[in-house]
Structure formats: C-alpha cells, structure tokens
Amino acid sequence: MYRISTGDDMDEALAMARRLLALRSVGCCPQDVSANVWTRAAGGYLGVDGLLVSGTVMEELTEEVVAGLPEGPVELWTRDLPLDSGIVEQLVAVVGPDPATISWDVCWPGNHTRCGFEVGLNGAALWHPVSPAGHSVYVHVSPSHAEQAHELAAAVGGRVMGEPATGW
Numbered sequence: 001m002y003r004i005s006t007g008d009d010m011d012e013a014l015a016m017a018r019r020l021l022a023l024r025s026v027g028c029c030p031q032d033v034s035a036n037v038w039t040r041a042a043g044g045y046l047g048v049d050g051l052l053v054s055g056t057v058m059e060e061l062t063e064e065v066v067a068g069l070p071e072g073p074v075e076l077w078t079r080d081l082p083l084d085s086g087i088v089e090q091l092v093a094v095v096g097p098d099p100a101t102i103s104w105d106v107c108w109p110g111n112h113t114r115c116g117f118e119v120g121l122n123g124a125a126l127w128h129p130v131s132p133a134g135h136s137v138y139v140h141v142s143p144s145h146a147e148q149a150h151e152l153a154a155a156v157g158g159r160v161m162g163e164p165a166t167g168w
Contacts, residue, residue, distance in 0.1 A: 001118075001127050001167030002149040004158035005137040013119050013135035014092065017104070019156040020117045020139065021083070024106035031107070032080035035091050037100040038124070042066045042074040048090045050078045080105065092121075099124035108152065113142040117152075118167075127165040140167055 005016055024031065037045060045051050046063050066074075081087050088102055100121045107115045120126040120136045127138070137158060141148045146164070153159050 001138050001140045001165050002153070003128070003132070003136055003138050003161045003165070004149070004153035004156070006132045006134050006161065008134045010092070010121060010135050013121070013137050014088070016137045016156050016158060017088075017102070017117065017119050020137070020152065021104060021106070023108070023152060023155060024104075025109050025112070029107040029112050031083055031105060033083050033085065033087055033102065033104050034078050034080050035087055035100060035102045036075065036077040036124075037091065037095065037098055038073065038075055039098040040073055042076060044094050044096070045076055048087070048094060050081055050085065050087060051076050051091075095121055097122055101126060108141065108145070108148055111142055111145045111148055114140060115142065116140045127167040128162075138167065 005013065007013065039045065043066055046066060050059065051062070078087055091100060091102065101118055101124045103116065103118045105116045117140060118126060118138045120131065120138070122135070123131050123133045125131040126136065139149050139152045150160050
C-alpha cells in the first residue's frame, strides 16, 4: 500500500479518487466501496444509507440506539456496497472534521489480487504509525506489481510518498 497524495483540500483528494476509479479494470472481479468514520457525535450520520454503529446494531435500529447513547467516541462503518451506491457523496456531505476512510476494492489492469485504493479524510489513521494531517490518497497493489503504484500515482497527478506500508 502506497500513499500517493496528502493535502488540505478534501475535494482534490476525492477528485483523485474518481480518477483512480476510472483506471480500474471493469467486468473481471467483484468491486465495491466501504467507509469508516470515527466520531463523538454519531447522530449526524443517521441519514447515511447503510451506515452501521458498532457490530451489534442492525441498520433499522440505528436511530433509536444512537439516541440513547451517551456522548462518547463511536466508530461507524458500512458493509461492502456497490460502487454506485452513493455512500461516498452521502458520507462527504456530513463528515465535517471527523476522521473517516473510504475504501474502493477494485482491480487494476493485469493485477487482480488485493488491489484498490483508499482516501483517509481529516487525518484518519491508515496503515502508517503516524497518520499525516489532512486528506490522503493510498493505492493498493500486490507486492509483485509494486511499480504499478508509481504508474497509478503519476496517472492521477500524484506520486508515491515514502515507503510502502502494510495494508490489505
């Protein structure tokens, strides 16, 4: 897993993600998107379709359960969703300053093993001991295709930053 961009502009990080999405192989492997958010105010996320609070709360009970929780740290996440589910737009509309990750599980041309990309918003921790501040974009390629990380980064206006990290 390689970090290819970090900056203060969330819109630019998401634009880079859209450019990466356009580079994926189509029609060969299952592909999906998922998200995680860490917040102290879970109520603002209740309108996001498919978002779950903890692993023990069913989606249809989320509003009722969250209303009864005391203020405190909460992790929210989605299941794997179709790429066109709208989760990215819904999450970005409410994320505010909360750390969040969005992960796209896709395959790259000639590389179909544990590939994809992620965006870490608001300094969300992703695979590095010290997460950079701001919004970061990461690409996942299989170890035998390490050069592909550099090619993908260049194709979307980024560059590999630092050493690879262990990631999915």
